[in-house]
Amino acid sequence: MNEIVEETVFIPQVSYTNQIHRQSHNNQHLKEFILWFVLLICLLLLAGPFAHHLSYSVPTVKTRTSARHIFSEERALDYLSNLTQYGSRVSNTRGNFDARDYLILQIKRICSMNKRHIQCELDLQNFTNYKHNQLQNILVRVSNTTNKFQNIPSLMLSAHYDSVEFSSGAADDGSGIVILLELLSNLINDLTINFSNVHLIILFTNAEETRLEGSKAFIANHRWRFNVRHFLNVDSSNCNEVANLLRTTSSQLVIDYSRVARPRANVILQKIPRWLRFRSDYDIFNLSYSRLGYDFGYFLDGYTYHTSLDQLSTFKQGVIQDLGDNLAILIRNILLEHNQQINDINDADPLIYFDILSRYLMIYKLSTSILIQKILIILIIIIGIIRIIFDHIYHRKQNFSCNDLHCIYFRFKYPLIIRIISIMIYSISNILSMIVGLVFSLILAWILSKTQPTSWHGNSTLAIFLFSLPCLIGFIIFRYLFDLLHRCILRKCSQKSSEYNTKHLNKIHFDFEQNISVLIIYSLLMIISIYSNSQYFYIILIWSIFICPLYLILIITEFILHWKQIFGKDFHQLYLPLLISFFPLIHTIEIVNRLLRIFIPMVTPLFSFGWILRGNLIICSIVVIPTLFFLPILQQTKQFIRLLITLLVIFFIVLIICCIRQPFTKNHPNTFYAEHISKSIYNAETSMNNSFNALLISQQSTITVNTYHGLVLSPILDQLSIKSGHKLYNKTCFSSTNCTFDDSFNRQLAVEHIQIESMKNNYSDYRIRIQHVLSYDIRISSLGYIGLTVQNQFDIPRKETIIDINVYPTISRFEIDIKIQRCDINDSPFLLLFTRLMPNIILKGEGSCKAIDDDTTLIINR
Known part of the structure; x- marks a missing residue:
């Protein structure tokens, strides 16, 4: 009876003890997860806002009273306020x-301030555009009057002074113009x-936009x-953020650029103009391989590009000073010939370069990158094999002396096979x-x-969270399923009973297998980088050179200690990889953010051209591909369920916001x-009179509206009709973003009067006088x-066009086409109404006058 009582009392005590142990174990894991997750959030916060603050900080603006040889943003903006008027x-x-x-x-005025032996030669280059209009480039050459030699090499600075319709072009490219004017001064x-x-x-080009x-x-x-010999081109889309070096004719030129105060450049940016089909004057200057050149500009957040919002008021204070200071240093080095001599401008061994928080430009050769990656791959293979072989020999010689419960040599009959299988499963x-x-992200x-x-749209940070979270969630789910598979295999291979397995399975050491699997992933990525032989995979090396040595050290340390519990095990297995990944994480987030701020404003307007899916895939790829480098580190945490729930909650919050x-x-x-x-x-109709008038027999006006972001037009036009009180006649929408309707806004006729005179003594010759609205762009054809x-074709602008024609006697009927184009929004009542009544939609312009087009056909019957 006593034994029964004792046994009855003993069983609950054991059960209670086990429950306390499990609860303590769970609490310990919960604390580890919370600490690990808090560390991850802190790293992301530091890698995001902290990196953004350092990368996009600008210098103090120099005032108008600064010395004339020092770049002053205030003086440059004085030029801009006058230019945009x-x-x-x-x-x-x-x-x-x-x-x-x-x-x-x-x-x-600037050249008149010269008191030295400096000569300024002003030249206006006349040329004809595709519409046969007479245009001019503005050039000024500064040289030394004491030097009589010919063929002295020159440094050319260029920007374009034309803009698009309805835009004052403050950023595009007024910013480039005024920076060059101030640099000239x-x-x-100096x-x-x-x-x-x-x-x-100094070259100020015209008709860049066309x-x-x-x-x-x-x-x-x-x-x-x-x-x-050298040229620098400056072009922009928006000046609310700092400028970047976008392209160079040779990667070797970045060595000279690295000496500026705040270098901002990345080799990946070289591909952006090709991806976006973006062209500038740089592309023309680059046609000759004998010239060495740079392409600078403000390309971040170009949401107001080619719109009426491209105004001086949108400029961020300090960004003009920032680029001006950098260009001043670079230009002085070239003029004083302190620049490096480029021996191989064909980039046989191109340079990889990227800025570190806009403070330092990291530069190294592609061959160096490949060599480092090969060395890392060889070290991973050698250390991994040696570790397995020595581990196996050591414990066999010790006659299974590994009595630690965490040791696989204690728990499995065929430990070597278990290790290989585990490595394969983790990899x-x-x-x-x-x-x-x-x-998942796609x-x-x-x-x-x-x-x-x-x-x-408009928020690169939101895009990063939106597409990276599904990637993390997909990784965690699938990784958890494989973890269950791994446990199942271990249960079947263990020497102990199934009950014992279930109880102690999670205690088994597989740190080496997990670490080597991470190294295998990075080795595969490095192999891709090596065989691609491309500068644009440099980010793989950035991650590998930080992560791989850490994991190799962990592998060696674990072998030396032979599975012994050491101080800070959680630190070096869970927290240390996160801390080591801080620098590559900072750089990755910063370059992803920079790419998104360039791509988002450029991709979204292409939605009306069928880029809706493609645009989302592009933005998704920019975010997700760099995210993949960080994912293998997440396998160190065993709290998959807790991490999955946390990520799901955050993702749904982000999705609701979107x-x-x-x-x-x-x-x-x-x-x-x-x-x-x-x-x-x-x-x-010709008559016997020498002079007769043409009669208007028909007139029709139509308006075609296109949106750039896939916005459905029909309800917007209906809303405009209600607000304006004008009915839109014959409205036809060929697509959701393209609608045409008759103009009911009583638009003024462009051609007001046509008078025809028969030339004396020759009824095959006529003089036609056309009275029309004032315009700079009048084209006559037949x-x-x-x-x-x-x-009077060279009288610009004009309200009258005089044409002399000669007709073959056998022709009884002929036509003359008159095309008049204007760029003043006041010439279109519809555009005035639309911009006044629909302020949330902004008019975008083209490089030539296309929005307001009047086509007139004159038919003469003889």
């Missing part, structure tokens, strides 16, 4: 000609530079082009889990393209383009069998 500077318009005259005046007033060995050329015609004219015809699980994570991108295609937020704001506007086309037909001469 002319409004749109589309080629061959009033604003364009006024801007040209202003630049000429400023160049003369700085260099002329007594350390005498321009004796290297001349300075087929790069100004730069083409310079390269094709100008006499100074042969002496250009395969990491690879497949990374693929699953990528697929599926989300596909879903968003169907439901919320612009959910990430669904309810308004992606288009004043700083990130929705854009549209409208073509206001009027077609008129005049008819004239079929080839009519001789046509515009008598």
